[in-house]
Amino acid sequence: MATHEQVTVGVVGAEQIVHRIMNLARELDNPGLRLVTAVYADEHDAQEQASRIASRVDSFLFAGPLPYDVAVAGGLPVPATYVPSGGPALFSTLLRGVLEKVFDPSRISVDTVSRRDLKHVYEEVGLSASGVRLKEYTGPESAEKFLDFHRSLYQRGRTTGAVTTVPTVDVALRKTGVPTLRMTPSSMTIRQALTTAILMGSGAKLEESRIVTMIVRVPAASLPAHASASAYWYQELRLSLHRELLRDARPMDAAVVPRDEHSFLIVTTMGSLRLATDNLSMAPFLDRISEELGVRLEVGIGLGSSTREAEVNAQSAVDKAAGGDTAFVVGPHGFVLQVPGERNRTAERPAQADSRALQILATLAEQLENANDTERIVDAEKVAELLGVTLRTARRTLSTLVDEGLAWPMPPPRSSKLGRPPRPYQLLVEKIPR
Template structure:
């Protein structure tokens, strides 16, 4: 299957960009053309599932999509053509050709420094220059109003705009306006950057991931009990019970292996039984992202657990080498087992930990927590030393506070976010309180029986 690059922009710029697509026959290119810039987000959303990388022919549609996601990950890499200088040269050349008064101009998108440098390069020193830098999404009406108001007030004699729809509307008003567009070289450079993003994505997708699967417990081997007092009958009954327990466990683990193989087969995942009732799984980073929906959920663990009648824990490790991946997988499965819920955790090469991954319970956060085990952050190391809690625990509490959207949290909330017992959550908060990193800020009686819950204000910034 070919990887795909989507190119979003007005028809003329999309077609010019894709003149260079024949240089990259190994990829598929999608022409995503709009007549109105406001169609950018719907066009992106409609085709996102068909793209691995998206290239925008200008920064305005790029900012529009970024704003739509509010700074969150859009799911695929986004690249835009940023060839503003040549666009200004192009507009200035047309103005000079048409005999336009270039002493009073308005220009959008480009920074004042870029615009002044371009004017200086062609020997122009305007008496008045007005700028509308675009560093975040703006509406077409803002572009039009900026240029038109200055012109109607007699402050400018012409305008240069990078927004196609603004150019069309201003032209219809009879205003001298010139459209700035990227050069062919700029469009080609943008396409090459999109290809490089795709190459990096391919390399990442083929990275080895080591996984561990465990039921979290290993039964002791069955052996005849000692019978120093001659209580053979009681010993035999106990041994029979242990045999039944072992047989049931073996049947459940056999079913677990069968279901793991059924899950792994279509994905190209390798499953290898290990000693102690564990299983190793091997896959690529691309498959990991697929089965965890981009590290947001993992339905497989609870589904297999329900079918086998055993808790099932997954730990995924990602690192440059197999040995480091295995070490990360071991750390990840320990986090999973600690929750006592069938789920998965993933530990990455940058010490980032994501989890628990699984269908969230009604009381659980809608997204897994993301925290770090790195000891290179001075503030984390300091708070860890001060409280006696590990760096990972401090980082997990920070992640819980971010998810909670507040510095105020109860024991029950912390237990839910970290998927740990209330007792452990209470211990963590007590330790933070003892060392001045948390304090009791109030009590919450609502919805509880008995003593009211303490509300802690936690300061881990």
């Protein structure tokens, strides 16, 4: 599949699956596709890791349903999907179990897959599933019970081993001596999920170009009793308001036109509005202009499939904002969103990376660029050489960069040499502030 525009997909998962997705993405031969990765050690850190890269992606692809649900519960600003479990993956896992003599596939415990998938797979291979114990995935709370489910059945002699989709459960079961195989998605399943994420990202970019209409109104309550709209002081106020609206509208490429004696119409695109309002987390115009002119304003934002529908919804939104210190967004199908002014904004910004770590990353990036190294992949020995430090300090530096989300560890390359091969790290130079 090819796209005619740049689409950036955020890949969130454990190290092994993220590396595999990146390798398969190269096979798509899609010059418009860019991947940004976020690696976690525990599935419950998915939302935190996703938030690190959220501002730079058009869509997310999560390694499975558990990290997807964890991240969605915390809120995501762009569409997301995940690599599904089951299907071909269960076939290959059962085959591995038999060939490697890990367990008897007729007496195992399995998690995550649906009962229907389990039944179909066992029918296909001609085995009875009557001795198989299944724990379906219904949400993050059910995944927390997977470990006890597998371990208890094995310790009571009910099963000969376990099949899990959750990396942390896999590790914990092995530590307790339970014969375990982790079910990993097939290449075909990953490609399909990646294609879905690309399509969702493309759709999101189209959504960003949709026309948005805003109404900024001076409420009657802000005017003196019996004041005339034709009074000189009010004409001065209108001129000042128009000037200040133009000033704030310019960065979002918006048009500002008078609508009536008390309001102005502002037209822009959803992408520009999101950028100017930090993804609709704070109301445009509300605080700065109100403070500058000494008059309270009402702001309504309308979305719609046509300019007319957007304006009608903007009128509804500004009516909802009457008398309050927040703006409202009204869209099709009953969509309503309340957006606070910046003074009342309570949402916390994502934690910024440590300034010292950013400085180190910038130094490494500069030296690699001087050496015409565009891949930005280093190991401890390379970092020690570039920074002029000991190998031990270089390893500690790389660990800090990973902790700050400024680099991610890659699987060691295959080597015929004795000893452990050096671990490479991908430097995320795009996180350096411009």
